[in-house]
Amino acid sequence: MDDLRLLDTVERYIKGEIQPDERVHFEQLRKTNPEVDQLVVEHTFFLQQMNRFGEWKRFKSLLSNIHVDLAEKGQINSARLQGKAKVIYLWNRYKRVSAIAASIAVITTLVISSLVWIIAPASPRSQFEELNKKFSQLEDKTRKQEKEIDRIKDKATSVPQDIPFTTGGTGFIIDAKGYLVTNAHVVEDAKQIAIQNNRGEYLVKVVFIDTERDLAILKIDDENFKPYSSLPYGLSKQTAKLAEPIFTLGYPRNEVVYSQGYLSAKTGFNGDTLSCQIEINANRGNSGSPILNRKGEVIGILNGRQTNTQGFAFAVQSKYIFDVIETLKKETKSPTIRVPSRSLLNGLDRTEQVRKVQDFVYMVKVN
């Protein structure tokens, strides 16, 4: 008898499904063969386990079904506690925790307030004063801005108000007739360009772009623009000296921002001889800002900073502006751009210099 048939017989024997003559034969076998006897005992136990397991499973799923049914009919309180029961439950569950938390909070408050009272009886005064100052500064600024808005509103502007300007930089006048210089990367791929400062807002067009030197010449193309009589600063043809103090004006924000520093290296990024390295606080929007020395001569035009180090920026040396203008003269038939080389700012103190320069520095808005 092979194992399959043996087990089949054992199973039928246990279930009582065996034929009477076969039963006699099988019981005889069971008596003589202890292995068969062992198999019967073991399998009886196993089948019992299986049966009870089956009943258990059925009963448990029956209970689950009943629970769902009764909850749906509303005959037992539903699984989700509602209203009072939930509050009681949450309270019971968390009352110890909340009691501890509350006592800790009380103790901490007492300790801190007593510490503050003991250690720092007088110091809060100055903090309050500072806050006041800040408020008055803010008020001041708002007042100024309102004044400026009024002034700008009074001026006729031909710049359509619906142009969505997306990028920008700074530019500054190099010829009183209305020519500006900025970085090539500021006006690259521009559809429309406008410039703006306290004096007004004007549409400009690109006259010349030199991407190698990262310079662009713009011309104010706006009937509202009245030419300047003269420029206060001149452009230096010399290479700046190391450690020379410098300052700049630019538009990293919607307002002109002054910053100062010094020339830290005669070459720029990766030894670029076109530019120089300056130690100055520069941010996005500062591209195209004039770099002036203490005599009020433009020695460069800010064009970038190193991303992985803080504090230094790079400027294209101003002598290359002359080069670009020469190229422009040769290549096009536009009127000659006269760039002043003599500065009228020499000897003035810094605030006067800045006051005179800032009307010639514009925010360049690019769409």
Place this chain on the structure above:
Amino acid sequence: MNSELQEVGLLKGLAAGDRKIIEGIYKDHFNMIQSLIVNNNGTADDARDIFQEAMVVLYEKVRTGSFELNCQLKTYLYSVSKRLWLKRLHQNNRLFTQEVDLETTVPVDEEIGQHEKRDAEFELMSQAIQRLGEPCKSLLEAYYLRKMKMQDIALQFGYTNSDNAKNQKYKCLMRLKKLFFSEYKNGNTHG
């Protein structure tokens, strides 16, 4: 006396798996157990689990043919539930806050001890069946748990005849027995 007879009737219905009667017992006692659990750091889900486990304890008791509880059905369910919940709280290091009992209790430790042993055995069987994988799992469940006939199984599982199905069932059964008994004997040595 009358109510005692009634309760024996309920227990017999429970033993027979009569759905109506089980539903009646459930409906009459669940809310009591739920308030016990919920007032003692439990959730509504805990209450459902504990009550259903108490029902299983009761079911196992009446399945052995003993319909004498020596107390009211209500007291029995309450005692078992409380005992089970105390154990659960103790395992989770949570506190039982209620000092005064809503109901009188009777000692049920013996029943709960047996229940835990059986629960462990059922868990063993359940795991062994899970580890069999398909098609053995479905085949054995159909034959041994749902008591289907071999011919029907052959049809449903796509065997050409019942002998083929029997052959397959035999192989599966041998694997299951091996899985079950190896674990069962391990469990018994330290149980």
